[in-house]
Amino acid sequence: MSVKTLTINDQPIAIEEGKTILDAAKEAGIPIPTLCHLEGVSDVGACRLCLVEVKGINKLLPACVTQVAEGMEISTNTPKLQEYRRMAVELIFAEGNHVCSVCVANNNCELQDVAVEVGMDHSRFVYRFPDRGVDVSHSQFGIDHNRCILCTRCVRVCDEVEGAHVWDVAQRGAACYIVSGMNQPWGEVEACTSCGKCVDACPTGAIFRKGTTTAEKAGDREKLEFLVTAREQGQWTR
Amino acid sequence: MEKIKFATVWLAGCSGCHMSFLDMDEWLIDLAQYVDVVYSPVGCDLKEYPDNVDVCLVEGAVANQENLELLEEVRAKTKLLISFGDCAVTANVPAMRNMLGTAEAVLKRGYLELGDCNQQLPYAPGIVPELLDRVTPIHELVKVDIFMPGCPPSADRIKATIEPLLNGEQPKMEGREMIKFG
Numbered sequence: 001m002s003v004k005t006l007t008i009n010d011q012p013i014a015i016e017e018g019k020t021i022l023d024a025a026k027e028a029g030i031p032i033p034t035l036c037h038l039e040g041v042s043d044v045g046a047c048r049l050c051l052v053e054v055k056g057i058n059k060l061l062p063a064c065v066t067q068v069a070e071g072m073e074i075s076t077n078t079p080k081l082q083e084y085r086r087m088a089v090e091l092i093f094a095e096g097n098h099v100c101s102v103c104v105a106n107n108n109c110e111l112q113d114v115a116v117e118v119g120m121d122h123s124r125f126v127y128r129f130p131d132r133g134v135d136v137s138h139s140q141f142g143i144d145h146n147r148c149i150l151c152t153r154c155v156r157v158c159d160e161v162e163g164a165h166v167w168d169v170a171q172r173g174a175a176c177y178i179v180s181g182m183n184q185p186w187g188e189v190e191a192c193t194s195c196g197k198c199v200d201a202c203p204t205g206a207i208f209r210k211g212t213t214t215a216e217k218a219g220d221r222e223k224l225e226f227l228v229t230a231r232e233q234g235q236w237t238r
Numbered sequence: 239m240e241k242i243k244f245a246t247v248w249l250a251g252c253s254g255c256h257m258s259f260l261d262m263d264e265w266l267i268d269l270a271q272y273v274d275v276v277y278s279p280v281g282c283d284l285k286e287y288p289d290n291v292d293v294c295l296v297e298g299a300v301a302n303q304e305n306l307e308l309l310e311e312v313r314a315k316t317k318l319l320i321s322f323g324d325c326a327v328t329a330n331v332p333a334m335r336n337m338l339g340t341a342e343a344v345l346k347r348g349y350l351e352l353g354d355c356n357q358q359l360p361y362a363p364g365i366v367p368e369l370l371d372r373v374t375p376i377h378e379l380v381k382v383d384i385f386m387p388g389c390p391p392s393a394d395r396i397k398a399t400i401e402p403l404l405n406g407e408q409p410k411m412e413g414r415e416m417i418k419f420g
Protein backbone atom coordinates (compact mmCIF):
# COMPACT_ATOMS: atom_id res chain seq x y z
CA MET A 1 0.00 0.00 0.00
CA SER A 2 1.53 3.29 -0.98
CA VAL A 3 1.92 6.21 1.37
CA LYS A 4 1.28 9.86 0.56
CA THR A 5 3.15 12.70 2.15
CA LEU A 6 1.55 16.10 2.57
CA THR A 7 1.36 19.02 4.96
CA ILE A 8 -1.55 20.31 7.02
CA ASN A 9 -1.01 23.78 8.47
CA ASP A 10 2.70 23.31 7.63
CA GLN A 11 2.86 20.10 9.68
CA PRO A 12 4.32 17.21 7.63
CA ILE A 13 2.13 14.09 7.54
CA ALA A 14 2.47 10.63 5.96
CA ILE A 15 -0.70 8.61 5.44
CA GLU A 16 -1.93 5.67 3.36
CA GLU A 17 -3.26 6.31 -0.09
CA GLY A 18 -7.06 6.37 -0.28
CA LYS A 19 -7.53 8.10 3.08
CA THR A 20 -9.30 11.45 3.24
CA ILE A 21 -7.93 14.80 4.32
CA LEU A 22 -10.16 14.49 7.39
CA ASP A 23 -8.50 11.15 8.27
CA ALA A 24 -5.09 12.75 7.88
CA ALA A 25 -6.01 15.70 10.07
CA LYS A 26 -7.41 13.36 12.75
CA GLU A 27 -4.22 11.32 12.78
CA ALA A 28 -2.19 14.48 13.19
CA GLY A 29 -4.46 15.75 15.94
CA ILE A 30 -5.60 18.77 13.93
CA PRO A 31 -9.27 19.55 14.58
CA ILE A 32 -11.62 20.20 11.63
CA PRO A 33 -15.27 20.90 12.48
CA THR A 34 -17.77 18.43 10.97
CA LEU A 35 -21.51 17.80 11.12
CA CYS A 36 -22.55 15.29 8.45
CA HIS A 37 -19.50 13.09 9.01
CA LEU A 38 -20.13 10.09 11.26
CA GLU A 39 -17.38 7.57 11.94
CA GLY A 40 -18.42 4.12 10.78
CA VAL A 41 -20.60 5.08 7.82
CA SER A 42 -19.81 6.48 4.39
CA ASP A 43 -19.24 10.21 3.83
CA VAL A 44 -21.36 12.41 1.59
CA GLY A 45 -20.05 15.98 1.98
CA ALA A 46 -23.46 17.46 2.81
CA CYS A 47 -22.78 20.13 5.44
CA ARG A 48 -19.62 21.89 4.12
CA LEU A 49 -18.32 22.47 7.66
CA CYS A 50 -15.09 20.60 6.96
CA LEU A 51 -13.98 22.81 4.05
CA VAL A 52 -10.22 23.24 3.72
CA GLU A 53 -7.91 25.15 1.39
CA VAL A 54 -5.43 23.26 -0.77
CA LYS A 55 -2.62 25.23 -2.34
CA GLY A 56 -2.97 25.49 -6.11
CA ILE A 57 -6.69 24.66 -6.12
CA ASN A 58 -8.87 27.72 -6.24
CA LYS A 59 -11.95 26.23 -4.64
CA LEU A 60 -12.52 25.06 -1.10
CA LEU A 61 -12.63 21.28 -0.68
CA PRO A 62 -14.64 19.25 1.86
CA ALA A 63 -12.05 17.30 3.87
CA CYS A 64 -14.37 14.37 4.56
CA VAL A 65 -14.73 13.39 0.89
CA THR A 66 -11.40 14.53 -0.56
CA GLN A 67 -8.67 11.92 -0.83
CA VAL A 68 -5.13 12.79 0.09
CA ALA A 69 -2.63 13.27 -2.75
CA GLU A 70 1.14 13.48 -2.82
CA GLY A 71 2.54 16.89 -1.92
CA MET A 72 -0.78 18.51 -0.94
CA GLU A 73 -0.36 21.69 1.11
CA ILE A 74 -3.53 21.98 3.16
CA SER A 75 -4.74 24.78 5.45
CA THR A 76 -7.63 24.17 7.82
CA ASN A 77 -8.14 27.45 9.60
CA THR A 78 -7.47 30.48 7.39
CA PRO A 79 -9.61 33.64 7.86
CA LYS A 80 -11.36 32.75 4.59
CA LEU A 81 -12.29 29.29 5.90
CA GLN A 82 -13.43 30.72 9.23
CA GLU A 83 -15.72 33.10 7.38
CA TYR A 84 -17.18 30.42 5.10
CA ARG A 85 -17.69 28.01 7.98
CA ARG A 86 -19.54 30.61 9.96
CA MET A 87 -21.69 31.38 6.93
CA ALA A 88 -22.46 27.68 6.47
CA VAL A 89 -23.64 27.43 10.08
CA GLU A 90 -25.69 30.63 9.85
CA LEU A 91 -27.36 29.31 6.70
CA ILE A 92 -28.28 26.08 8.48
CA PHE A 93 -29.90 28.04 11.31
CA ALA A 94 -31.71 30.41 8.96
CA GLU A 95 -32.96 27.54 6.81
CA GLY A 96 -34.92 25.57 9.43
CA ASN A 97 -36.64 26.45 12.68
CA HIS A 98 -34.17 26.10 15.54
CA VAL A 99 -35.75 27.10 18.82
CA CYS A 100 -32.99 25.81 21.09
CA SER A 101 -34.68 26.87 24.31
CA VAL A 102 -37.50 24.38 23.80
CA CYS A 103 -35.56 21.68 21.95
CA VAL A 104 -34.95 18.14 23.18
CA ALA A 105 -31.29 18.48 22.21
CA ASN A 106 -30.58 21.79 23.95
CA ASN A 107 -27.10 21.54 25.53
CA ASN A 108 -26.47 18.23 23.71
CA CYS A 109 -26.61 19.35 20.12
CA GLU A 110 -23.78 19.14 17.60
CA LEU A 111 -25.21 22.08 15.64
CA GLN A 112 -25.25 24.24 18.76
CA ASP A 113 -21.67 23.19 19.53
CA VAL A 114 -20.52 24.05 16.04
CA ALA A 115 -22.22 27.45 16.25
CA VAL A 116 -20.14 28.21 19.34
CA GLU A 117 -17.03 26.85 17.65
CA VAL A 118 -17.36 29.11 14.60
CA GLY A 119 -18.25 32.12 16.77
CA MET A 120 -21.82 32.58 15.56
CA ASP A 121 -23.57 35.10 17.84
CA HIS A 122 -26.36 35.79 15.32
CA SER A 123 -27.37 34.92 11.77
CA ARG A 124 -26.64 37.50 9.10
CA PHE A 125 -29.05 35.66 6.83
CA VAL A 126 -32.76 36.33 7.08
CA TYR A 127 -34.62 33.49 8.79
CA ARG A 128 -36.95 31.58 6.47
CA PHE A 129 -39.35 30.23 9.12
CA PRO A 130 -40.42 27.39 6.82
CA ASP A 131 -43.61 25.45 7.49
CA ARG A 132 -42.27 21.95 8.14
CA GLY A 133 -43.94 18.96 9.72
CA VAL A 134 -43.51 16.77 12.76
CA ASP A 135 -44.12 13.02 12.53
CA VAL A 136 -44.85 11.24 15.81
CA SER A 137 -46.63 8.24 14.28
CA HIS A 138 -43.93 5.81 15.42
CA SER A 139 -44.66 4.19 18.77
CA GLN A 140 -41.24 5.02 20.28
CA PHE A 141 -39.69 7.82 18.24
CA GLY A 142 -40.53 11.09 16.55
CA ILE A 143 -39.01 13.31 13.86
CA ASP A 144 -39.31 17.09 13.91
CA HIS A 145 -38.33 18.29 10.45
CA ASN A 146 -37.98 21.85 11.76
CA ARG A 147 -34.69 20.85 13.38
CA CYS A 148 -33.40 18.67 10.54
CA ILE A 149 -30.21 19.89 8.87
CA LEU A 150 -30.31 17.27 6.09
CA CYS A 151 -26.99 15.79 7.09
CA THR A 152 -28.36 12.31 6.13
CA ARG A 153 -26.63 10.60 9.04
CA CYS A 154 -29.94 8.86 9.83
CA VAL A 155 -30.27 7.72 6.22
CA ARG A 156 -26.78 6.23 6.15
CA VAL A 157 -26.86 4.58 9.54
CA CYS A 158 -30.23 2.94 8.81
CA ASP A 159 -29.05 1.73 5.41
CA GLU A 160 -25.43 0.83 6.07
CA VAL A 161 -25.51 -0.44 9.64
CA GLU A 162 -29.07 -1.60 10.31
CA GLY A 163 -29.70 -2.59 6.68
CA ALA A 164 -33.31 -1.42 6.85
CA HIS A 165 -33.15 1.68 4.61
CA VAL A 166 -36.22 3.30 6.13
CA TRP A 167 -34.96 6.82 5.41
CA ASP A 168 -34.17 8.66 2.23
CA VAL A 169 -34.04 12.19 0.87
CA ALA A 170 -37.08 13.56 -0.95
CA GLN A 171 -37.48 16.69 -3.13
CA ARG A 172 -34.72 19.21 -3.81
CA GLY A 173 -33.57 22.66 -2.75
CA ALA A 174 -35.67 24.44 -0.15
CA ALA A 175 -38.34 21.70 -0.31
CA CYS A 176 -35.85 18.93 0.50
CA TYR A 177 -36.73 16.70 3.44
CA ILE A 178 -35.95 13.34 5.02
CA VAL A 179 -38.64 10.87 4.01
CA SER A 180 -39.63 7.57 5.65
CA GLY A 181 -40.56 4.47 3.63
CA MET A 182 -42.53 5.24 0.51
CA ASN A 183 -43.30 8.72 1.83
CA GLN A 184 -45.42 7.13 4.58
CA PRO A 185 -45.77 8.10 8.21
CA TRP A 186 -42.78 6.59 10.04
CA GLY A 187 -45.02 4.40 12.20
CA GLU A 188 -46.40 2.67 9.11
CA VAL A 189 -43.05 1.70 7.61
CA GLU A 190 -42.77 -2.06 8.04
CA ALA A 191 -39.04 -2.08 7.30
CA CYS A 192 -38.34 -0.11 10.50
CA THR A 193 -36.98 -2.47 13.17
CA SER A 194 -37.30 0.23 15.88
CA CYS A 195 -33.60 -0.17 16.60
CA GLY A 196 -33.16 3.52 17.39
CA LYS A 197 -29.87 3.91 15.53
CA CYS A 198 -31.12 7.00 13.72
CA VAL A 199 -31.94 8.62 17.07
CA ASP A 200 -28.35 8.25 18.17
CA ALA A 201 -26.90 9.20 14.79
CA CYS A 202 -28.90 12.43 14.52
CA PRO A 203 -26.63 15.33 15.53
CA THR A 204 -29.55 17.61 16.39
CA GLY A 205 -32.91 17.32 18.11
CA ALA A 206 -34.67 16.31 14.87
CA ILE A 207 -35.01 12.61 15.70
CA PHE A 208 -35.81 11.89 19.31
CA ARG A 209 -37.29 9.33 21.67
CA LYS A 210 -40.87 10.05 22.61
CA GLY A 211 -41.23 11.27 26.15
CA THR A 212 -37.95 13.19 26.02
CA THR A 213 -38.56 16.82 26.77
CA THR A 214 -36.49 20.02 26.63
CA ALA A 215 -32.75 19.37 26.93
CA GLU A 216 -33.27 15.68 27.74
CA LYS A 217 -31.84 14.12 24.58
CA ALA A 218 -28.41 13.31 25.94
CA GLY A 219 -26.07 11.56 23.54
CA ASP A 220 -25.48 7.95 24.55
CA ARG A 221 -21.70 7.44 24.18
CA GLU A 222 -21.92 3.67 24.16
CA LYS A 223 -24.51 3.60 21.41
CA LEU A 224 -22.56 6.05 19.29
CA GLU A 225 -19.48 3.89 19.78
CA PHE A 226 -21.50 0.94 18.54
CA LEU A 227 -22.57 2.79 15.42
CA VAL A 228 -18.95 3.58 14.71
CA THR A 229 -17.64 0.03 14.87
CA ALA A 230 -20.70 -2.02 13.95
CA ARG A 231 -20.08 -2.19 10.25
CA GLU A 232 -16.43 -3.21 10.60
CA GLN A 233 -17.31 -5.92 13.07
CA GLY A 234 -20.35 -7.17 11.20
CA GLN A 235 -22.66 -6.61 14.17
CA TRP A 236 -26.00 -5.66 12.77
CA THR A 237 -28.08 -5.60 15.89
CA ARG A 238 -27.45 -4.87 19.49
CA MET B 239 -17.32 60.92 36.80
CA GLU B 240 -20.34 61.29 34.63
CA LYS B 241 -22.66 58.31 34.89
CA ILE B 242 -23.51 56.09 31.93
CA LYS B 243 -27.12 56.50 30.79
CA PHE B 244 -28.40 52.95 30.86
CA ALA B 245 -31.72 51.56 29.65
CA THR B 246 -33.44 48.21 29.11
CA VAL B 247 -36.53 47.57 27.01
CA TRP B 248 -38.88 44.62 26.81
CA LEU B 249 -40.41 43.74 23.44
CA ALA B 250 -41.90 40.34 22.51
CA GLY B 251 -40.24 38.12 25.09
CA CYS B 252 -41.23 36.44 28.33
CA SER B 253 -39.26 38.90 30.53
CA GLY B 254 -36.94 36.03 31.45
CA CYS B 255 -33.93 38.03 30.26
CA HIS B 256 -34.90 40.81 32.62
CA MET B 257 -35.33 38.29 35.46
CA SER B 258 -31.85 37.01 34.67
CA PHE B 259 -30.62 40.61 34.77
CA LEU B 260 -32.04 40.90 38.31
CA ASP B 261 -30.26 37.62 39.12
CA MET B 262 -26.99 39.55 39.04
CA ASP B 263 -27.95 40.24 42.66
CA GLU B 264 -25.41 42.30 44.62
CA TRP B 265 -23.48 43.23 41.48
CA LEU B 266 -26.47 45.42 40.62
CA ILE B 267 -25.41 47.63 43.51
CA ASP B 268 -21.93 47.98 41.99
CA LEU B 269 -23.52 48.65 38.61
CA ALA B 270 -25.66 51.41 40.12
CA GLN B 271 -22.49 53.37 40.93
CA TYR B 272 -21.62 53.56 37.25
CA VAL B 273 -25.01 53.99 35.60
CA ASP B 274 -28.16 56.03 35.71
CA VAL B 275 -31.07 53.79 34.80
CA VAL B 276 -33.08 56.11 32.58
CA TYR B 277 -35.65 53.68 31.21
CA SER B 278 -36.42 50.08 32.19
CA PRO B 279 -39.40 47.89 33.11
CA VAL B 280 -37.44 46.66 36.13
CA GLY B 281 -35.45 49.72 37.14
CA CYS B 282 -37.17 52.99 36.33
CA ASP B 283 -40.62 54.57 36.28
CA LEU B 284 -40.19 56.86 33.26
CA LYS B 285 -42.70 56.14 30.53
CA GLU B 286 -40.94 58.00 27.69
CA TYR B 287 -37.67 56.76 26.24
CA PRO B 288 -35.23 59.66 26.76
CA ASP B 289 -32.64 61.14 24.37
CA ASN B 290 -28.92 60.39 24.44
CA VAL B 291 -28.96 56.98 26.07
CA ASP B 292 -25.50 55.38 26.15
CA VAL B 293 -26.35 51.68 26.44
CA CYS B 294 -29.61 49.81 26.00
CA LEU B 295 -30.38 46.12 26.44
CA VAL B 296 -33.24 45.11 24.15
CA GLU B 297 -35.11 41.96 25.17
CA GLY B 298 -37.58 40.32 22.82
CA ALA B 299 -38.40 39.96 19.16
CA VAL B 300 -40.51 42.41 17.19
CA ALA B 301 -44.05 41.03 17.00
CA ASN B 302 -46.39 44.03 16.94
CA GLN B 303 -46.61 47.66 15.91
CA GLU B 304 -45.74 48.92 19.39
CA ASN B 305 -42.55 46.78 19.52
CA LEU B 306 -41.53 48.17 16.14
CA GLU B 307 -42.09 51.81 17.09
CA LEU B 308 -40.26 51.46 20.40
CA LEU B 309 -37.34 49.67 18.76
CA GLU B 310 -36.97 52.42 16.16
CA GLU B 311 -37.10 55.08 18.85
CA VAL B 312 -34.52 53.20 20.94
CA ARG B 313 -32.18 52.92 17.98
CA ALA B 314 -32.50 56.60 17.14
CA LYS B 315 -31.75 57.68 20.72
CA THR B 316 -29.13 55.13 21.81
CA LYS B 317 -25.39 54.90 21.19
CA LEU B 318 -24.84 51.22 21.94
CA LEU B 319 -27.69 48.79 21.38
CA ILE B 320 -27.35 45.25 22.73
CA SER B 321 -29.55 42.48 21.33
CA PHE B 322 -30.41 40.83 24.63
CA GLY B 323 -31.35 37.13 24.62
CA ASP B 324 -32.53 34.62 22.02
CA CYS B 325 -35.86 36.32 21.25
CA ALA B 326 -34.05 39.51 20.23
CA VAL B 327 -31.27 37.60 18.43
CA THR B 328 -33.21 34.82 16.65
CA ALA B 329 -36.89 35.71 17.31
CA ASN B 330 -37.00 32.36 19.18
CA VAL B 331 -40.32 31.16 20.64
CA PRO B 332 -42.40 34.23 19.63
CA ALA B 333 -41.51 33.46 16.00
CA MET B 334 -43.00 29.97 16.15
CA ARG B 335 -46.21 31.64 15.04
CA ASN B 336 -44.55 32.61 11.76
CA MET B 337 -45.16 29.09 10.52
CA LEU B 338 -48.92 29.77 10.56
CA GLY B 339 -48.54 32.64 8.11
CA THR B 340 -50.02 36.11 8.47
CA ALA B 341 -51.21 37.92 11.62
CA GLU B 342 -54.79 37.19 10.58
CA ALA B 343 -54.14 33.44 10.42
CA VAL B 344 -52.50 33.58 13.86
CA LEU B 345 -55.39 35.50 15.44
CA LYS B 346 -57.96 33.16 13.89
CA ARG B 347 -56.09 30.16 15.23
CA GLY B 348 -55.72 31.60 18.73
CA TYR B 349 -59.06 33.33 19.24
CA LEU B 350 -61.50 31.45 17.01
CA GLU B 351 -60.35 27.88 16.38
CA LEU B 352 -58.87 27.33 19.85
CA GLY B 353 -61.24 29.57 21.82
CA ASP B 354 -63.43 27.60 24.23
CA CYS B 355 -66.12 30.22 24.55
CA ASN B 356 -66.95 33.72 23.26
CA GLN B 357 -64.86 33.21 20.15
CA GLN B 358 -64.08 36.66 18.76
CA LEU B 359 -61.12 38.50 17.30
CA PRO B 360 -59.61 41.19 19.55
CA TYR B 361 -60.41 44.63 18.20
CA ALA B 362 -59.40 47.78 20.08
CA PRO B 363 -57.59 50.19 17.79
CA GLY B 364 -55.19 52.48 19.66
CA ILE B 365 -55.31 50.27 22.75
CA VAL B 366 -54.26 46.79 21.68
CA PRO B 367 -51.29 47.07 19.27
CA GLU B 368 -51.73 45.43 15.87
CA LEU B 369 -49.76 42.22 15.32
CA LEU B 370 -47.20 42.30 12.53
CA ASP B 371 -47.46 39.56 9.93
CA ARG B 372 -44.05 38.23 10.79
CA VAL B 373 -42.09 38.14 14.06
CA THR B 374 -38.45 39.14 13.45
CA PRO B 375 -35.17 39.34 15.32
CA ILE B 376 -34.27 42.97 15.98
CA HIS B 377 -31.17 43.08 13.78
CA GLU B 378 -33.33 42.44 10.73
CA LEU B 379 -34.86 45.89 11.42
CA VAL B 380 -32.21 48.09 13.06
CA LYS B 381 -28.45 48.07 13.49
CA VAL B 382 -27.30 46.09 16.52
CA ASP B 383 -23.93 46.71 18.17
CA ILE B 384 -23.54 43.65 20.40
CA PHE B 385 -25.33 40.28 20.30
CA MET B 386 -25.90 38.44 23.57
CA PRO B 387 -27.72 35.15 22.85
CA GLY B 388 -29.20 32.84 25.51
CA CYS B 389 -32.65 31.87 26.70
CA PRO B 390 -32.18 33.57 29.02
CA PRO B 391 -28.54 34.68 29.04
CA SER B 392 -27.23 33.74 32.48
CA ALA B 393 -26.52 36.46 35.01
CA ASP B 394 -22.81 35.70 34.54
CA ARG B 395 -23.09 36.19 30.80
CA ILE B 396 -24.90 39.49 31.25
CA LYS B 397 -22.31 40.70 33.72
CA ALA B 398 -19.43 39.61 31.46
CA THR B 399 -21.04 41.61 28.64
CA ILE B 400 -21.73 44.79 30.59
CA GLU B 401 -18.70 44.98 32.86
CA PRO B 402 -16.09 45.72 30.15
CA LEU B 403 -18.34 48.47 28.76
CA LEU B 404 -18.12 50.34 32.06
CA ASN B 405 -14.38 50.70 31.46
CA GLY B 406 -14.83 51.65 27.83
CA GLU B 407 -13.81 48.19 26.60
CA GLN B 408 -15.61 45.82 24.25
CA PRO B 409 -16.79 42.48 25.68
CA LYS B 410 -15.51 39.31 23.96
CA MET B 411 -18.61 37.57 22.67
CA GLU B 412 -17.11 34.14 22.03
CA GLY B 413 -17.03 30.69 23.55
CA ARG B 414 -19.76 28.56 25.11
CA GLU B 415 -20.14 30.76 28.18
CA MET B 416 -20.93 33.81 26.05
CA ILE B 417 -22.77 32.77 22.87
CA LYS B 418 -24.44 29.38 23.20
CA PHE B 419 -28.08 29.63 22.11
CA GLY B 420 -30.87 28.21 24.25
Ligand code: SF4
Nearest residue numbers: 098100103109204205
Ligand atom coordinates in the same frame (compact mmCIF):
# COMPACT_ATOMS: atom_id res chain seq x y z
S1 SF4 C 1 -31.45 20.98 16.96
FE1 SF4 C 1 -29.77 22.02 18.08
S2 SF4 C 1 -29.59 24.00 17.09
FE2 SF4 C 1 -31.57 23.16 16.49
S3 SF4 C 1 -33.05 23.91 18.00
FE3 SF4 C 1 -32.31 21.95 18.78
S4 SF4 C 1 -30.59 22.49 20.14
FE4 SF4 C 1 -30.97 24.26 18.82
Ligand code: SF4
Nearest residue numbers: 148149151152154202
Ligand atom coordinates in the same frame (compact mmCIF):
# COMPACT_ATOMS: atom_id res chain seq x y z
S1 SF4 D 1 -33.08 13.83 10.92
FE1 SF4 D 1 -31.16 14.24 12.03
S2 SF4 D 1 -29.70 12.71 11.19
FE2 SF4 D 1 -31.43 12.81 9.77
S3 SF4 D 1 -30.82 14.28 8.20
FE3 SF4 D 1 -32.01 15.42 9.76
S4 SF4 D 1 -30.48 16.22 11.20
FE4 SF4 D 1 -29.48 14.63 9.99
Ligand code: FES
Nearest residue numbers: 045047048050064
Ligand atom coordinates in the same frame (compact mmCIF):
# COMPACT_ATOMS: atom_id res chain seq x y z
S1 FES E 1 -18.33 16.85 7.47
FE1 FES E 1 -17.51 17.16 5.47
S2 FES E 1 -19.13 18.11 4.41
FE2 FES E 1 -20.04 17.63 6.36
